[in-house]
Amino acid sequence: MxxxxxxxxxxxxxxxxxxxxxxxxxxxxxxxxxxxxxxxxxxxxxxxxxxxxxxxxxxxxxxxxxxxxxxxxxxxxxxxxxxxxxxxxxxxxxxxxTGRLDISEARKAEIRHKLSEIRRIIEQSRLSNSQRANALAVIEAADILVETPDPLWPEIMRLLRSPVLANLNGVASLVLAIVGIILTAANM
The missing domain is CATH 1.10.10.10 (Winged helix-like DNA-binding domain superfamily/Winged helix DNA-binding domain)
Incomplete structure (x- = not known):
């Protein structure tokens, strides 16, 4: 810098x-x-x-x-x-x-698992069809970015802070766990 x-x-x-x-x-x-x-x-x-x-x-x-x-x-x-x-x-x-962090494949797998847990919560929630579709799209976008060879972690974090996810019970703790994984890699 x-x-x-x-x-x-x-x-x-x-x-x-x-x-x-x-x-x-x-x-x-x-x-x-x-x-x-x-x-x-x-x-x-x-x-x-x-x-x-x-x-x-x-x-x-x-x-x-x-x-x-x-x-x-x-x-x-x-x-x-x-x-x-x-x-x-x-x-x-x-x-x-720059978003270029060295996160191991094992850590990426943890993040993908947390994203699938969020996806399950969204699917079981009492959201309207459009709200559910928006929330699932946000998680899908984050999941796709995690799969890229050089994930853009700041963009993934922005997606996870989306207002569409903010009021779902159980999602905040999973998002914090993902952020913790990313921050741990950032501070190594």
């Missing part, structure tokens, strides 16, 4: 820290971050930086329920510790934000 990217990540964390310290516990958007941090570049650049920070455990995100889609961001306890101490607790590697 370039020195500029690391400096920009520091600006983002400092801004999120300052927001929380001033009592503003709301999540914020990429345009809000760009407006208040002097981080240059495109929205995609900021998204790449925030993906890296999220995988490192410094921020948390959730989907924005707006017509435009997008994501919302907030600092985590690890991010606060980093700002206050100046020491990164988790090493961030460029492989993490």
């Amino acid at each position: 370039s020195m500029q990217a690391e400096a920009d990540q520091q600006k983002i964390l400092q801004y999120l820290y300052d927001r929380l310290a001033s009592g503003d516990s709301r999540y914020c958007t990429i345009p809000t971050i760009r407006k208040n941090t002097d981080v240059g570049g495109s929205n995609q650049y900021v998204l790449t930086l925030t993906d890296d920070l999220e995988i490192g455990g410094y921020i948390t995100t959730r989907q924005a329920y707006q017509m435009s889609g997008g994501r919302l961001f907030q600092i985590t306890a690890a991010g606060i510790d980093f700002i206050e101490s100046g020491n990164r607790i988790v090493g961030v590697q460029s492989a993490v934000w």
Whole structure:
């Protein structure tokens, strides 16, 4: 990762820290971050930086329920510790934000098993036909990406954070297990 990217990540964390310290516990958007941090570049650049920070455990995100889609961001306890101490607790590697992680076939099999469990929950749920079809499509897309030779893990994580999966009982723990497998590989 370039020195500029690391400096920009520091600006983002400092801004999120300052927001929380001033009592503003709301999540914020990429345009809000760009407006208040002097981080240059495109929205995609900021998204790449925030993906890296999220995988490192410094921020948390959730989907924005707006017509435009997008994501919302907030600092985590690890991010606060980093700002206050100046020491990164988790090493961030460029492989993490490019999505190229070395995850063994055994770990991929675990992820596929968790995806099939989510699929079973969706099929047994009381969703409408269209909601069920959307949820199954999200899981199918994630499963297809896991099968690729060089899976795009940030994209898989985005799919698993889909609002269509958010309110299904039992799915959150399976999604967290998958994220845990990915984060473990990212921090090796």
